[in-house]
Amino acid sequence: MTDQELLALFIQRDERAVSETQKQYGRLCRHIAYGILSSKEDAEEIANDVLMRAWDVIPREKPQNLGAFLAVMTRNLSTNRLDQYTAQRRGGGQHPAVLDELAECTASAENVEQAVDARLLDTALRQFLDALTAEQRAVFMLRYYYALPVPDIAEQRQIGVSKVKVMLMRLRKRLNEHLRKGGFL
Amino acid sequence: MNERDLFDAIGRLPEQYRTEAFSSVQMPEQAEKNEIDAMFESSVRTEAVCSAAEPQRGTAEQKPAAAIRQTEQPKPHRSGLIGLTAIAAAVALTVGFFAWSMRQETLDPAAKPGSSAGADFIQQSDISGEPVTALPENTADSGFSTTTAADSPIVSAEDERYSTAEPLPESLSDSEVNLLGGHGPLRIAESINYNLVLEDQDFWYFNAYSKVSKSETNQYGVHEEKLLCDDPGCKHQREDNCLRYRCECRLMSDGQSLFLAADNQSEDPTQLDRINSSGETQPFFSLKAYPALRRALEQLCAAQYPDAESVNLFSPKLDWRFMNLFRLGDEDIYYMVIGTTLSEAEQHYFNAGFLLNTKDGSFAMLHLTLNEARYDPDNRILCLSDVMPEQAVKGVPAQEIMLYDMNQIQFTKETHTEQAAAKIIYMADRWCLEDGRLIFIRVNGAESDAPGAAVRYSLEACNLNQLKDIEAEVLEENTKKLYLTAADGRLYYIIKETIGPDRICSCDLNGQNEVTVFESETVGKIGYLYPMQNSAFQRFLISNGRIVILENGEPYQIKQLSEP
Numbered sequence: 001m002t003d004q005e006l007l008a009l010f011i012q013r014d015e016r017a018v019s020e021t022q023k024q025y026g027r028l029c030r031h032i033a034y035g036i037l038s039s040k041e042d043a044e045e046i047a048n049d050v051l052m053r054a055w056d057v058i059p060r061e062k063p064q065n066l067g068a069f070l071a072v073m074t075r076n077l078s079t080n081r082l083d084q085y086t087a088q089r090r091g092g093g094q095h096p097a098v099l100d101e102l103a104e105c106t107a108s109a110e111n112v113e114q115a116v117d118a119r120l121l122d123t124a125l126r127q128f129l130d131a132l133t134a135e136q137r138a139v140f141m142l143r144y145y146y147a148l149p150v151p152d153i154a155e156q157r158q159i160g161v162s163k164v165k166v167m168l169m170r171l172r173k174r175l176n177e178h179l180r181k182g183g184f185l
Numbered sequence: 186m187n188e189r190d191l192f193d194a195i196g197r198l199p200e201q202y203r204t205e206a207f208s209s210v211q212m213p214e215q216a217e218k219n220e221i222d223a224m225f226e227s228s229v230r231t232e233a234v235c236s237a238a239e240p241q242r243g244t245a246e247q248k249p250a251a252a253i254r255q256t257e258q259p260k261p262h263r264s265g266l267i268g269l270t271a272i273a274a275a276v277a278l279t280v281g282f283f284a285w286s287m288r289q290e291t292l293d294p295a296a297k298p299g300s301s302a303g304a305d306f307i308q309q310s311d312i313s314g315e316p317v318t319a320l321p322e323n324t325a326d327s328g329f330s331t332t333t334a335a336d337s338p339i340v341s342a343e344d345e346r347y348s349t350a351e352p353l354p355e356s357l358s359d360s361e362v363n364l365l366g367g368h369g370p371l372r373i374a375e376s377i378n379y380n381l382v383l384e385d386q387d388f389w390y391f392n393a394y395s396k397v398s399k400s401e402t403n404q405y406g407v408h409e410e411k412l413l414c415d416d417p418g419c420k421h422q423r424e425d426n427c428l429r430y431r432c433e434c435r436l437m438s439d440g441q442s443l444f445l446a447a448d449n450q451s452e453d454p455t456q457l458d459r460i461n462s463s464g465e466t467q468p469f470f471s472l473k474a475y476p477a478l479r480r481a482l483e484q485l486c487a488a489q490y491p492d493a494e495s496v497n498l499f500s501p502k503l504d505w506r507f508m509n510l511f512r513l514g515d516e517d518i519y520y521m522v523i524g525t526t527l528s529e530a531e532q533h534y535f536n537a538g539f540l541l542n543t544k545d546g547s548f549a550m551l552h553l554t555l556n557e558a559r560y561d562p563d564n565r566i567l568c569l570s571d572v573m574p575e576q577a578v579k580g581v582p583a584q585e586i587m588l589y590d591m592n593q594i595q596f597t598k599e600t601h602t603e604q605a606a607a608k609i610i611y612m613a614d615r616w617c618l619e620d621g622r623l624i625f626i627r628v629n630g631a632e633s634d635a636p637g638a639a640v641r642y643s644l645e646a647c648n649l650n651q652l653k654d655i656e657a658e659v660l661e662e663n664t665k666k667l668y669l670t671a672a673d674g675r676l677y678y679i680i681k682e683t684i685g686p687d688r689i690c691s692c693d694l695n696g697q698n699e700v701t702v703f704e705s706e707t708v709g710k711i712g713y714l715y716p717m718q719n720s721a722f723q724r725f726l727i728s729n730g731r732i733v734i735l736e737n738g739e740p741y742q743i744k745q746l747s748e749p
Contacts, residue, residue, distance in 0.1 A: 068207035121194045141206035
């Protein structure tokens with residue numbers, strides 16, 4: 001079933017919208033949520049919450065890309081949930097791992113309390129992404145935006161797991177250099 | 186700025202980036218499942234709940250929320266399933282290595298179903314070095330080679346035979362100096378796996394690296410462990426004046442004889458000699474298939490690193506080095522582990538190992554690569570073995586190396602095999618072969634003294650093509666056993682207690698009927714340099730019905746091993 005057909009079901013308030021979306025994107029949502037929360041139960045809940053919210057906001061919102069729409073919602077709900085579990089910050093999952101990996105890009109002897117202009121950082125980040133190939137950009141986003149586990153990224157991009165890892169490692173190095181040149185580190 | 190700032194900035198990226206990444210993403214339920222999916226398999230599927238709830242159709246207010254949301258479940262501890270999976274993969278990997286040794290019948294790739302990649306990979310027609318067939322295309326797709334154990338390239342060389350000549354007689358008298366610097370003939374106290382323990386009248390020798398005097402003690406009455414070459418000015422780089430250089434990682438044993446591999450800097454590093462205590466050598470084996478093996482490596486390098494413009498191998502004559510040899514039972518077959526020097530292609534380093542079966546002259550390949558692709562950023566481990574590439578990266582016992590540390594590792598031709606061998610030695614005290622079974626202690630994490638599980642495999646089940654399917658028989662889930670070894674049908678090991686003395690215990694091969702053989706009377710009273718020294722018992726070995734124990738601060742104890 002295509003995204004347009006799924007959206008049509010949502011708009012018509014047809015209950016199959018939920019079950020069909022679940023079939024199409026449930027696994028993706030669970031993986032993203034699990035990658036961040038590292039909890040099967042939480043991931044199931046988040047995936048279900050996403051469907052519930054999708055049922056709420058559609059048709060008020062009409063996403064162009066239903067998969068990305070659900071993925072962003074999953075990410076946001078998951079990170080919010082994780083914030084509630086701050087005591088378990090080091091409890092595992094892809095989110096701490098993602099933060100650890102990103103720490104390589106930000107490692108600096110400078111005082112971390114030195115404030116960073118978020119807008120400039122956003123711009124620098126976009127510049128960095130714009131200089132990448134489409135595949136590099138996609139891999140970067142799938143890992144660091146959606147927090148997908150590496151094997152899932154490999155599956156999505158039809159490339160080897162190790163290639164994804166190597167690509168990510170090089171991207172981190174490159175981002176580190178980019179941020180240094182930009183004076184962020 | 187910290188990682189959270191960056192993560193948040195990524196979270197603020199415009200929709201175009203988010204959408205682009207998802208332009209082709211599809212993860213339907215019917216897709217091939219992975220380990221994360223496996224965790225959800227047992228869960229009640231949402232659609233089933235949905236179906237049962239039968240929500241009403243019609244208005245926007247009618248939410249299927251109750252139907253969607255599953256029953257609240259208590260929050261368990263975060264699951265360690267991924268970790269366990271990784272550990273299982275590590276065990277499978279290790280088993281795979283030794284599975285080669287049991288693989289005596291199916292080394293003909295053409296006759297081996299399910300190993301077409303291996304069969305396609307290399308078919309050596311001429312051991313003098315005729316080109317071999319190209320890699321299958323899919324090998325080049327990923328950073329890791331897709332050659333699994335089942336797909337390992339196999340090079341057949343029919344005339345790889347070892348000498349069946351009688352070993353040189355031991356003519357050394359008790360007053361004469363042997364090749365390790367002590368007096369009298371060398372006796373093999375232990376030659377299990379990569380552990381080679383020799384003794385003469387004066388010393389115990391460990392892997393031709395260190396020695397412990399049987400009679401001399403230091404000012405504290407301790408029998409110190411010293412380097413085989415303890416000349417402070419020696420750089421261990423010249424054979425003529427350094428015993429350690431001459432023998433470390435080159436001296437090996439099949440349990441009966443000693444062998445000395447040629448120096449990989451020598452004119453003929455493909456030579457393996459028998460050696461007696463006097464240092465006299467006789468040719469035992471000469472590797473003839475190296476040209477074909479070299480070509481296999483070249484192709485594997487090129488396929489594994491498609492970005493590399495060329496594969497610049499070192500001189501083939503310098504590539505080879507014997508690392509170990511062993512026999513199983515009384516069979517007239519030697520298995521030889523042959524390592525290569527690093528091959529360099531841009532920043533890529535390639536280290537490979539081959540297992541030679543002297544019965545039919547065939548080789549199975551184990552490649553060890555040391556490069557960034559071998560680094561698992563998720564778990565921050567460096568993979569040292571690669572029988573099952575994708576799984577191996579998750580859990581091979583490896584030392585924790587930070588990313589940038591690894592990039593700074595510099596290996597030289599003289600030292601790399603030494604380091605590789607050292608790692609294997611490190612691994613070797615956690616498994617043993619006994620009674621046709623591989624008994625192994627899984628390592629939980631990178632720490633060498635971390636608790637693990639004692640497991641056992643049937644060697645008959647360790648078929649090269651069934652690595653993924655091998656199920657370990659768990660003897661003990663969270664074992665404290667260390668330094669596993671077997672003797673006289675029993676397992677011996679050290680148990681280190683956090684509080685209380687260490688014990689050397691034994692149990693039967695089923696892990697049952699544990700008895701304490703010896704209990705330390707001291708509890709780590711020496712300053713500790715390494716975690717493994719943080720207890721009384723450091724090491725033990727069993728030889729000729731005796732158990733030899735090294736304790737911190739105490740001399741070696743040699744005690745008669747009584748029946749349990």
